[in-house]
Amino acid sequence: MPALLRTIARRAAPVLRSPFPVLRANMYSKPPKENIGVVETSVGLGVFTLTILGPSGWILAHLEDYKKKE
Incomplete structure (x- = not known):
């Protein structure tokens, strides 16, 4: 369990520290x-x-x- 938390923290830390998130787009040229x-x-x-x-x-x-009430 601690290894899983360390992995998540390693991946999340740079994103949480940067003021602007890095946007990545998938581009296809075909x-x-x-x-x-x-x-x-x-x-x-x-x-x-x-x-x-x-x-x-x-x-x-x-x-x-719809306006009529019956």
Whole structure:
């Protein structure tokens, strides 16, 4: 157990001491294996639009029904 704590402390100490954390990004320079076509892009954008705007549009369309207290 003490060895585990020493390992964690060794890795965490430089991060905790520095005022600015070191940011590392994974960069890849290869082209994609497969190109994404127009159909796939359109379907993806359509699904995201429906997922994000669908529920809010439903609520706004039925706002008068929600206002009624029965």
